[in-house]
Amino acid sequence: MSDEKKKQYKLKDKYGRYKLRGFRRSGNNSLRTQRPKLFYPIYVNNDTHTLSLHNDGHSTKLLPIDKSGTERCWRWGSNTFNEKKDKYIEVKKKGDTYELYVKERESDYEGEKAKSLWAKPEYTGQNATQTLKRLFDEKVFTYPKSEFVMRDLIQVCTNPHDLVIDFFMGSATTQAVAMKMHRRFVGIEQMNYINTISVPRLQKVIAGEQGGISKDVDWQGGGSFVYAELMEKNQGFLHDLQKAITTDELNAVYTRMKQGADLDFRADLDKYENDPERASLSFEDQKKLLIKLLDKNQLYYNEANIDDANVRDLISDSDYQFNKSFYNGKESE
Structure with missing residues (x-):
């Protein structure tokens, strides 16, 4: 471990040197609704400050609820907490209550974790969430990808006018970035939010929205896309x-x-x-x-069956012609 890394472990107890981080999770994947098994009460004895999963009648009950009242979750499940609490959990008095911290111990790390080269601040999920919030005035999607990380991936792997394919398009980050970087794209999605998030987002891109990478690539709007749904069978x-x-x-x-x-x-x-x-x-x-x-x-009709008599009768002439054009086929005589 480097000297610079060792400087982070400033605290010390009978087990060795350590540093602290909050035991209550924050950020992505931290809500009670997302990790319900990590939401449980912990009791701190008011005299000894010892921790337990059971109330002895002289304890303060702690739940992973932040200052805003949001129900979040602990970092560990109750069994892991019970096994590790004596060595790895520190209690600090905060006003009339307590805060819990995890002791990250120097002795638990052999060497250093390799740092990713893909570690820019703009790659974070928080950045991506804020981009969508500015587009839709509210949080509309969990765990979106950052436009900046997709920009760098597309820059490394493709050239302008290449085809980018995304089989799980979600909030359409990949497609939005591809359009702004003058790539063609195909996006596939089976969830209904394609109508409330994915397609509206691409319409905003065409209109020239200035979120994400827009300013970096001097995006002024334009472009087009075709949206089609599979015919249900x-x-x-x-x-x-x-x-x-x-x-x-x-x-x-x-x-x-x-x-x-x-x-x-x-x-x-x-x-x-x-x-x-x-x-x-x-x-x-x-x-x-x-x-x-x-x-x-x-579940759906195959394009290869479009000229079957029993299928052709179900399709309007305009839909039939669109399919032929879309798949580069020729309309039957």
Whole structure:
């Protein structure tokens, strides 16, 4: 360990030198809702300042709630806390209550952790979150990527007008940066926030928004993108089953499934319909049975089937022409 690193361990007890950091988590992934098992009470004896997971009647109860009243979480689960508290937790009196700290011990580190070359301050999740907050006036997405880290990755790996593909586009950071850096892009997303976050963000980029890397690359707006949704096949039946609230609704969906769904090759409809125990199942279990009948590999129509007669009848002429143009095909005569 370097002399510079050793200087950080200024405190000392019977176990050796150490430095402190808060035992209550902060920043990303620190909320009670995100890590519920790390939210639990810790009791500090008012006389001895010893720690316990149980109230002895003479203790102060501590919860990982910050000054703003936000429910956060501890760094360790209760079992780990109980095992390590004597050697690794320090208690400090703060007014009428206490604060807990983790002792990071010099002796626990052999050598030094390698520092990442990708360690610029603008790479942080906090920076990315603030970028989205400025665009949407509120926090709309958890754990977004920083435009700056994507800028450097795209700069290293591609040239202008290259194609950048992102199969999990999320809040569309990759696509926003690709557009600002004059790259083409493809983004794929299956969650509904594509309509409330991803697409609106790219529309703001086209309009010339000045967040993220915009000023660094002199972004003034412009560009375009095509947004399209896959045509539902079994996915439509799946949605209807999931939102059904009565047995009659389930039966109605099943009737339509027999006429138009692609069923799992293992499905035995005779066995399903003639099962004497099916009616005695709970509503949710009956719903699960019907969902199990669907072939999950056929949730959407494949482009290769667009000219099949039974598929072509379902598509408007404008959608058909768009697909042919999008996939660089030629419209059938």
